[in-house]
Amino acid sequence: MFKKVISCFLVLLLSFSFVGCKNNSTKAVSKDKIISLGKNEGNVYSNDFFNMTIKIPDKWVVATDDEKKSLIEKGSEIVAGEDKTKAKQLDLAKLRTLYLLVISSKGTQVQSVDNPIFMAIAEKISFFQGVKNGAGYLAEVKKQLKALSSTLPYNLDKEVYTEKIGGKDFSVLEATISAGDIKMTQKYYACILNGYALSFITTSYDSEGAKSLDGVLKSITLK
DSSP states (O other): OHHHHHHHHHHHTTOOOOTTOOOOOOOEEETTEEOOOOEEETTEEEETTTTEEEEOOTTOEEOOHHHHHHHHHHHHHHHHTTOHHHHHHHHHHHTTEEEEEEEESSOTTOOOTTOOEEEEEEEEGGGSSSOOSHHHHHHHHHHHHHHTTTTSOOBOOSOOEEEEETTEEEEEEEEEEEETTEEEEEEEEEEEETTEEEEEEEEESSHHHHHHHHHHHHHOEEO
16 A cells, blocks of 8 residues: 555646646746755755755655656556556656655655655646646645545545745645555645745654654745
């Protein structure tokens, strides 16, 4: 279950079927401000485009580009299945989405309930029609989670709410899924900044993992 769930939520933000989606991989917003993946220095991740820093907990593992690519490809296979149209949409979506940071307490290859995961993603908002804020973006995330109900029966009863992160208002969607005695909780945070949907996704299986992820969120600065 673990690998399947992790792969699916990695690709969820790529899989929206928006009318008028453009095949354009340009990352520039203006001549003097271009988005980048950011950088890690010691236990601090920074991204000048968003004026953002995130503290990485001691001994946590930063996913390599190859590890992120492997998970994304696996997630694409699960979401698209035999649907060639959906597979093509996912391929196009990869052009507009940047996986800025993926960290976990034990590494993304470890399938364990004591392995909370944090992700930071940026997606160019000009590709979407009618999405003007974090709540609108998460409404589309929710649709995709519901569409996967036969494979991953998420509980999405809680309404989207607002939470301050780094001094900015982020909309928050909570999703849970149970398998036997295991309960996974995912929280999707979204805010529109500099023409991009900046999103954080946290995944935990117990209160200790949730507490660790809260610490990561509280460490975020956005100037």
